[in-house]
Amino acid sequence: MSKIRKLHSTSRYPTTLLIRGADPLGIEIAKSLLEQGGYVIIIDYEGEQSRENLEELKDYKMLTLLDFSAIDSIEEDLRRLDYVFYLQHKATDFEEKIASQEFLQFSNYLDTVLDLTAKFEAKFLLTTAVKAHQMIVSRKQLDLNYFTGNEETHTIYTEFETQRYAESLVKEYQEKVGIDARVIRLGELIGKGIEVNPNSNLIKIILDGLHSDYLTIPGDGLESDYYIHNLDAAYGILKAQFSLNTKGKIYTLANEEEVTILSIAYKLLDLLESPKDIRFKEDDHSLPPLKLYKPAPNLTQIGWKPRVNFERALAQTIDYLKFGTVKVVEAEEVIIDDSEDTKQVGTEEDPQVQEVKHLKDKLKDFFFVAEEVEDEKPKDSSNEGKHENLDDALSRLIAERKSQEKARKGSIILANNKLRDKFKPKKDLTTFQKISLFVNSIFIWFQRRFLFLKNITVTDFIFGMIGFFAFVVIYFLLISPLFSLAKNLFFINGNINGLEQAMANQDYVEARTFNSGLKSNLIEAQERTEELQYLFDVFGQHDLYINTQNLLGNSVQYFDGYDEVLVALEPLGEYLNNYQPGVQYSFSRDNTLTISSDQDFSEQINSIKSNSRLMSVGITKIEKSQQEILDNFEKMPSEVQEYFFQDFENITTNYESLVFLDNTYKYLPGLLGDSGNMNYLLVIQDNSRYSASGGEIAGFMSITIDNGVIKTIDVIPVEDLDQEIGEYNISDTVYSQINLLSNEDVNSQNITISDLGYISDQQTYLETVERIYSLEQNKRIDMTVSMNLNVLQSILENRGELVFEQINFNADNMLTNINLLMGENVGEEQRNTIIVNVFAVLMERELNDIGNSHSIISTILADKSSAGDMAYYSSDVELANYLSILSSQQFVSKDVLEFGLNYDHETVTTDKYPVVTLVAKVHLNADYTTEKEVELSLSGVSNYSNSYLCTPNGSKGFDFSEVEDSLVTTTFSLDKTCFIFQEDDDLRYKVDFDTVAFDNRVDTLYNYSLELVKNNGVFANYEIEFTFDPELTVVPEDSNYTKQGDAFLYSAGGFEGEQIFKFNIN
DSSP, X not given: OOHHHXXXXXXXXXXXXXXXXXXXXXXXXXXXXXXXXXEEEEEOOOOHHHHHHGGGGTTOSSEEEEOGGGHHHHHHHOOOOOEEEEEOOOOSOTTOEEOHHHHHHHHHHHHHHHHHHHHHTOEEXXXXXXXXXXXXXXXXXXXXXXXXXXXTSOOOEEHHHHHHHHHXXXXXXXXXXXXXXXXXXXXXXXXXXXXXXXXXXXXXXXHHHHTSSEEXXXXXXXXXXXXXXXXXXXXXXXXXXXXXXXXXXXXXXXXXXOEEHHHHHHHHHHHXXXXXXEEEETTOOOSOOOOOOOXXXXXXXXXXXXXXOHHHHHHHHHHHHHHHHHXXXXXXXXXXXXXXXXXXXXXSSOTTOOOOOOHHHHXXXXXXXXXOSSOOOOOOOOOHHHHHHHHHHHHHHHHHHHHHHHHHHHHHHHHXXXXXXXXXXOOSOOHHHHHHHHHHHHHXXXXXXXXXXXXXXXXXXXXXXXXXXXXXXXXXXXXXXXXXXXXXXXXXXXXXXXXXXXXXXXXXXXXXXXXXXXXXXXXXXXXXXXXXXXXXXXXXXXXXXXXXXXXXHHHHHHHHHHHHHHHHHHHHHHHHHHOOOOEEEOSOSSOSEEEOOOOOOHHHHHHHHHHHHHHHHHHHHHHHHHHHHHHHHHTSOHHHIIIIIHHHHHHHTTHHHXXXXXXXXXXXXXXXXXXXXXXXXXXXXXXXSOOTTSSEEEEEEEEXXXXXXXXXXXXXXXXXXXXXXXXXXXXXXXXXXXXXXXXXXXXXXXXXXXXXXXXXXXXXXXXXXXXXXXXXXXXXXXXXXXXXHHHHHXXXXXXXXXXXXXXXXXXXXXXXXXXXHHTTOOSXXXXXXXXXXXXXXXXXXXXXXXXXXXXXXXXXXXXXXHHXXXXXXXXXXXXXXXXXXXXXXXXXXXXXXXXXXXXXXXXOOOSSOOEEEEEEEEEEOTTSOEEEEEEEEEESOSSEEEEEEEEEBTEEEEEOTTSOGGGEEEEEOSSEEEEXXXXXSSXXXXXXXXXXXXXXXXXXXXXXXXXXXXXXXXXXXEEEEEEEOTTOOEEESSXXXXXXXXXXXXXXXXXXXXXXXXXXXX
16 A cells, blocks of 8 residues: 555554654554554654664555655645644754754754644644753853854854754644644663663763773763653653643653762663773863752653663663674674664573564563563673774664764755645636636626625636535535434434333333334334435435335334334323322321322222223234334344344333233222222231241231222221131131141141141132121222232332331341230230231322322232232132232143242241242153252251142152151142151151153154242242253253253253243154
8 A cells, every 4th residue: 555545544543643653762653553443644854873773674564654855745645633743852062053044944843743743633742952042051051143253153053052942833833823742851761772872961971881991981970861761751751742631831751860970880880791980071060050950840740650760771772782782893893783672681591692582572572571670790702802993883873873864954955845835826727727717707796786696706606606516515414414314313312212211110101202202213213214316326325225114114114103102101100100109107007098088089090991992903013013123133233232122122112011901901990999889808828937928927908999999998807807717617628728738637626827837729718808808897808909018128128227116127127126016925916916017007108199109009919919919809700810910920830840838836936037948950752741859958848837839630650758758748739749847856858769650742842841839938048950861852942051061951040930831852
């Protein structure tokens, strides 16, 4: 790729301009930028030394190397510029006089670079030398032209004055043009790989010490200087450029300590082997008088700090100069060459050669070199022949450095010449210019008659009109549709999020507002997309256009259905937000909860009834378009999917709840009592006193609703009912289920209400409880709902703690506080009274805040229903149909393991719930019979009566080899066999048995399933291993297993609701 084409491509990458960057410091800076994926342009003179230094950057593709004279190409061809580094700190001799023409050339070049910086609004960094500023301050040479004797001479400039001018010009641009610039005054660079300055006092004294028995220092040796390791300098320059708080500031980049020549000499006596003494060059009076110098703030103020201390850096400089000068003398070269970065002392194979260091190794050296404890002393490889040629080599080195500076100046002069050539007028007129003159003469005639044309040229007018009409066409065909489309897409995303939140809060009015805006945005986006169809066709994306229009059209249909659903739900939202039941709690056995509301919601209930049809229509639209939208998304670009798909997927999670609302809506008026009073019975269970039915009954709440308003709430402890219930003609089915899990024989002569806890079938249990309550209280019950302490804990956890009897109840301390309130009056009646009253206080709080609480309460009740902590029953046919919708179990397995445990009906103080763990191994034979090993283990059971394991009839070969016979009782019913386990020492019970094959064939497949059923309210774990006969090909229906050899392992802690394992078998 040509350099011009590369410059044209800079807009895709962060672009850096590095002026005078073909030295070791510039190369370190360039490497860091290139490694970060940036594009770097290095401008320097094209000399042999520059080419050698830049050799290590040859593999970088994002690099362009230009001579100073290429500045005109940069102005014309550069497309982007982010950062400019102008390395002006280098000088062979700061006191060297510079001709006015050279100074002008330098100033023009810097001015051009600053113009370029302003044009691209880039960040600019100028490096100057601390030494130059120190000399200016110490000598007070603010202008050399006004000294005595200069009246008749031309203007005098020096190298350090160019640096002062550079800082001033940068400051002027920063103040008047507003560029983002900073100035870094750099200390003298030391370390391995530096560009050697033969005029440096440090370099001179080191070279003197390498080849002499004494060190010669100029003057009194008290001249001080600032130094910095070259890698620290590169790191500091980058930090200064990229930090946010350096704009318009001047910093010193050097080690903070000021070092004198004399102190360096003493350090060199310790580091060098040859010199033994220090001598002062008494006739050297070139140094200025000592004056206090205060440098600019150090870069440490913004967090930079040197990694390499001065002593280590000085040692590296000595090593580098020692072997660099040896190479110069031996090869009779004119400069010290370490550009390959391969020479270093200390390897075992060769004391002077080390393997090539890559960037990773150099960075390690940069960050860890300061932490080395001891410096290795390089072996002395000097010899007398080298001493003799040293002065000669240094002379050539100085000459070459001056040659390099002249080459740089020559390149800058050439660059300025090219810049001037750009502005020279062209004498020959082109054909276009001739035509322009002719047209212009006509245009002048019109200007004299139309004043509004007076201040513009004909070219401006023609191209202005062409541009205007072109803009109008482009605006209406491209810009306006694109902006409108982008606007609508942005609002679509916001409205989806708002709709999702409003639906979560069940605020249907606000949800409809968001949905209406969303629908409007989708329709407009569809129209704008249609206007941009030509763009899709131009880029060959007609299929994408069709899919986009289908996606938008299906989305309009989807949210149109949502709109109808929300319209149907508005009366329900109005009812929930406005209902104020006025529930009042009092610690009274007869009037625990009283109602003071006289509201009338017959209008809202009638609207709910009339909107049920609209609700179904909306759900149908949603169901029809939802899958099509998901299919459309799969064909869209990944960027569109990332921006919209997750939000839409979150909306679709409401689909199941909307379907549930749809199924509920037609029953809702009846549930709210639109045709007369509806009586609901809430059975409160204490599952810390666990039983097969879900827990011991603590009490009841009977709630009467008429036209959506609660009329009465009767709170009744279980002790208010007759405890002996044999007179109520209990069915044989009830006795059969009780005796299936009871330790004692229960009959009509001894049955109590507590014995109902042995009934594991929830429908039978709730039907029996409802019948007894209805007969006792002489009250019709339309629906019965059971609820245990887990529901209470979940509400406390999500809605905040509750205060009862001056004690704060929360999810963690509920059982402990119940025991605390019983005090010394420990008994079932006292415990039941406390539990019932805590539920009553909770009912008061949540009903009186139903406008805010209904969303989270409905979510909790739905979750607890699926977890088995709530159950429902109604003898009414229509309500029974509705309750079948609430049931989460859609599949019934023929192979079942039912397990649980019952408490002893005596212990009433407990502060924990029991935990039962089932461990099973199930092997399916080729004839589809199963072999099972099942073990139950119990923990946290302080009031244990028995535990049980039931399996469907058809099981045989029961083996209780690890359980005493006296502790196992086998019971039977029409459909299952149960094993009752009495308490033993470790509460672990194991049984092995076989089960006959069940007819589960579907076409050519055989479906095997196993269902786990635990008693409600008990915390349960399971670990099950399934193995199959090798003749069978097995595919599990889910992926929640671990494969171990031929076995499928399933495990879970605290499972809730149904747990069914399904396998498809060839």
